[in-house]
Amino acid sequence: MTLLDQLKNSGATQLYIGGDWRESSDGGRIDVLDPSTAEALTSVASGNEDDARGAVDAAASVQPQWAATSPGERAEILTRAFNLMIERKDELAHLVVQEMGKALSEAAGEVAYAAEFYRWYAGEAVRNLGSISTAPGGDKKIIAIHQPIGVSLLITPWNFPLAMATRKIGPAIAAGCTMILKPASDTPLSALALGRLMSEAGLPDGVLNVLPSNRSSKVVPVILGDDRVRMVSFTGSTEVGRTLLAEAAKTVVKAGMELGGNAPFIVCDDADIEASIQGAMIAKMRNGGQSCIAANRFLVHEAVVGEFTRQLTAAMRALKVGPGMEPGVELGPLINQRAQDDMSESVEVAVGAGSAVAAGGETGRSPGFYYQPTVLTDVTPDNPVLGREIFGPIAPVTSFSTDDEAIALANDTMYGLAGYVYSRDLGRAMHISEAIEYGMVGINRGLMSDPAAPFGGVKQSGVGREGAHEGMLEFLETKYIAADW
DSSP states (O other): OOHHHHHHHHTTTSEEETTEEEOOTTOOEEEEEETTTTEEEEEEEOOOHHHHHHHHHHHHHHHHHHHTSOHHHHHHHHHHHHHHHHHTHHHHHHHHHHHHOOOHHHHHHHHHHHHHHHHHHHHHTTOOOOEEEEOTTSSOEEEEEEEEOOEEEEEOOSSSTTHHHHHHHHHHHHHTOOEEEEOOTTOHHHHHHHHHHHHHTTOOTTTEEEOOOSOHHHHHHHHHTSTTEEEEEEESOHHHHHHHHHHHHTTTOEEEEEOOOOEEEEEOTTSOHHHHHHHHHHHHHGGGGOSTTSEEEEEEETTTHHHHHHHHHHHHHTOOBSOTTSTTOOBOOOSSHHHHHHHHHHHHHHHHTTOEEEEOOSOOSTTTTOOOOEEEESOOTTOGGGGSOOOSSEEEEEEESSHHHHHHHHHSSSOOSEEEEEOSOHHHHHHHHHHSOOSEEEESOSOOOOTTSOBOOSGGGEESOBSHHHHHHTTEEEEEEEEOO
16 A cells, blocks of 8 residues: 555545644645646645644644653654654655655655654754853853744745655754644645654654645734744745745744755866766756756856766756656656746746757656756856746756856855855865855755755845754754853
């Protein structure tokens, strides 16, 4: 029996509130589509405002007891959850393929990556360290401790439905916070499977509540408007992030935001071209380019742009496109029809501004939401496509003549999440990395995500950090105790 069948047969396609599976109070449902066929897999309950209040009630009712739980007990729960995810890697990966569409090999990689957040924060749970110091006057003590911030709203995207959830759930559990997880409407099944798995791992009822809903504009304000909710952690577009920040400001709720990106991939004239192509295929095509840190603009030195483009075009043409479960498939479908339309529009914009299509530029097979791996050449710095977060398998290539020009091109965006630099000269690469305005930079690496690393951006790409020790600090408040002994 597949995990999807298990969820349906056990009632785990409903809302998960206070440890109970329940239908939406008004009977609302969300159809979950298979992106490879555009057909419905199943439907899940869609929460409304009353359900949102119920989720807050459930989380708030157990917050004091959960905050008082020992760090060691929280660590043990996270460790059990890690082990369960690894034991069930195959069935979790299949579920991700079914609802999100990525290739099975990538889905398996996501499960392993998602589980690592539980293992990492099992270790961090016992490292909530404060400090004691002597005041400058010498007669008083300054004590700083970190306490759970409280009930937290976690809003996750569809592109990594497991990993983006565990990256938030893990540190919230480690810190001692209860939470309401609102997954993306396109991919709610992975979140519901996590709710079921966390219960099995021993997480007390009410600590994690899962609230799928396609009525975010009504549900989220209800949650953020409740004085008992003290944190919102969101991964998604900058546009939605702005709206959430404005909503959070009404009750001064702390906000962690991991938002959009427009990542430059800079290839210097001394770069190892073969290595840069390997890195480019990872940075661009991981998850079919549907990633906030995906390489979005290829900035290549004029001395090597011809060879780089030739090799990149060959590599993109060689990718096997098809349903994620099909053997050998390297690129699955996009998430939905809107995403497919966005790819067609991006190519039209680029070509209309003088770019040429070296590979792809077509939707490809049908049914399903496919788009062929695409390379755009002759992309001038003023081409509007360079200002778009493409979020798909399209690689625009432009050239530069000096490092200063590459830095200026890289910084010419409101975004500042991730960037990539390829050069054999480490000093040169470090100079460029420090000069470009991004929260994360990969030097001669196409993959930078790591649970032990602080993940986040600057400018309009985000507020705060996820992963590392910083990720747990997001769910903690610092309390100063003035003492004299």
